[in-house]
Amino acid sequence: MKKIIYLVAIAALFACKEQKKEDVAQEPVVDTPKQWLVFEGNSLNSKHIVLVSGDEEYRSEEALPQLAKILSKHHGFKCTVLFAQNPDTPGIVDANYVKNIPGLEALDVADMMVLFTRFRALPDKQMQHFENYLKAGKPLIAIRTATHAFNFKEDDTTNFAHYSNGYSGDKTEWTDGFGRLVLGEKWDSHHGHHKHQSTRGVMAETAISHSIANGITSGSIWGATDVYGVRLPLPGDSEPIILGQVINRAGEFDENDLFFGMKPTDTELATENNTGLKVNDVLMPIAWTKSYQIPGGTKGKAFTSTIGAASDMLNESVRRLLVNGVFWAMELPVPENANVGLIGTYKPSAYGFKTEAYWIEKQLKISDLETIEN
Template sequence: MQHNLFNNPFNLIGLRILLFTTAFLGSMQLSCSQQSAQWVSYEGKQGSGEGKHIVLVSGDEEYRSEEALPMLARILSEHHGFKTTVLFALDPKSGEIDPENQTNIPGLEHLESADLMVLFTRFRELPDEQMKYIDAYTKAGKPIVAMRTSTHAFNYSRNKQSPYAKYSFNSKEEGWEGGYGKQVFGETWVAHHGHHGKEGTRGLINGLVQDHPILKGVQDIWGPTDVYTIADLPEDAEVLLYGQSTKGMNDKAPLSYDKAVMPVAWTRNYTSASGKQARVFNTTMGAAVDLQSEDLRRMMVNACYWAMGMEADVPEESNVNIVGEYQPTMFGFGDHKTGVRPADYAME
């Protein structure tokens, strides 16, 4: 007698369960694959950072944070042992990196396991289900390293009823005047002090704090982005680096002595809603082209150590050699590389 699998109803039920399970697991794998393609992670090699996780959040229209942060993440992982995860502003339809999309940075849930957040965003208005992770991280009193436009990281113009609208750079809400940048980092967006697109920034180390661990091995910093105006830092801010405008956008350009110096890198302790004090480092430098400066990269790496309370582990001269290719795009609106996905930044 010939047996047919389909003649037995119990076999048929089992087959259906098997097919359903296979399809379900397949869809789960596809979902996970699609999700992981929305960011890029680098496992840490040997180094003092073993066991620590740094999440780097990019998203600005002008200074190419989407190029700067993967490069910085590779240095932190390859040379210093930190696990790093880089998040991007994405076009939700194509999955491509789109820094002009102000309302979508997938993967912010990684902040739940982060020991440090490196923030480089500009005028973002993230949906509440994404922004809640930055909010929770900040309230927990965990350390932050902020770069360039993060003084004006958020701008809520679409949903002013959001509980996070108080983080807008121009907020007037009591207790949150000046928004996230002012209250957490010490300053919000004020103005260009240097002549934007025509003058660069020469870093001048504050000799009164030259032994600070963030400045270890740092001597020569120059970048083509201009100096930002800093109007009123809080009393607890400690300026590490001042910026002098240069009459030109190359490292040989003479200093512009007709303009006052401005703070371009400082530290402070931010007291969170939980009452915990968080170490914060902020620099108004850090565009992708700025980070061609070896000592600026060194300051950024040292700042990550310091923010996590690892200043004793800062090397005498941090290894900041670039891992792989790095040919950053010049800053400017509408000039970002198109057709790029997070996976394109993965290490081979």
């Protein structure tokens, strides 16, 4: 009798376990959306590069994953790519949402930062990671709109208003904000006619032998993004590497074309832009080096390139310029002719502002930007 009771109890126990398994199997599986990307290096000791995207216009959310893939697959760096996101829709890129970039704590252990943001107004907890990184004097590459990476409004509650583009407050050492103090320039102007005149990069005479210029032929850099204006001379020990010629369009304007009707084969030097400004009499630097030191911090190295939008990245020399800058900033030997071949299928979008409705409809998942193809 006891044996029968025992066997019945065992059977009941197994039945209970099977029911629990069935209940678990029937519960919906909720995947945690990926909020940033990590591309591993070639060893446990690989240098760690954190690439921070977040601009409304030049598709940094497309450019930086491709750059990260190149740096990881061709050069063995560990790369983490961060994105602007609305907290209500984590894992979905929302370049127009200026108050949130998850994952910035990665900067605390980073060896290198690549920054491509525009007018961000991040919470203090996130801004503190930038502050700590810069105080440590770690190397930095800034792309295009990173000259105006941050911007807080007067009614924003923040301890980092001095990072704002054009800052003019009591912290006089921060006059004109992060861009001017750290990189050498803030947002100044469109020197070329936006969407109508392209940029061709030529070597600065003093930089022909600079390691950042390795493998780059003068004139081989081209992008449909126009030359940015800067105030000359650039401050401190800034050293121009590439100068930007303003190039007229040979064909017609085409709003639906990736390059708006401009082509890499365009060669005519512009005499003036749409405002009548003489644009090629004195060429603006579009890539330069500079040391930086924020108050209370250690001295560091910065490299700025105002060319580098997602569509600019189709140009091999633009990619090589950025890769060379990474090696230079980290004080690593710069390859003579770095491998900058595109990874996988890369079909960037044309630059231009998008509405909030666009981002809601697009639903660009960060996980969709991860795939590496041979």
